[in-house]
Amino acid sequence: MKKTPLRMCVICRTKADKRDFIRIVLNKDETVTFDPTGKVSGRGAYLCRNEKCIMAELKAHKLSKGLRHPITEADYEQLAKELLAQCANEV
Template identity: 45%
Template sequence: MKVKKIPLRMCTGCMEMKPKKELIRVVKSPEGEVSVDLTGKKSGRGAYVCKNTQCLEKAFKAKRLSRNLDTAISEEVYNRLREEIINE
């Protein structure tokens, strides 16, 4: 049987490579709208964060998410990410 390759993505908080399914995707659509993508299938530029509050705080403090997506990220998106991590 063929071994299936697991896609890896880098967390913007801890800067570690992890399986895509373990991360939450934040996406900037072609229209410039930033949102949380739980399915991982929305079109646009994506950045990933671990499902852990320390990683989110690191990414927020260093402004890595906004740098990766080339746009300012609203407090509303960070709050939505926090809720998703807490509810996991």
């Protein structure tokens, strides 16, 4: 059995396996993007895969703190769209 480190949601601070979270990654070119595979290299921040935490993030903008890097408006706009799409997929 491979041990997987726990990740924490930037909003509600719940800890869980990273596969249970939405991963947002700070890329090498300093753009910040949604990482649906969880495999992109770079610093990651995590959000629960639920509407409550996603909507809270869109108001509170805690991801930039989690990433310890500012997120540009353009990146955030794109990110918001992708996060909302995740909400829509939630059953």
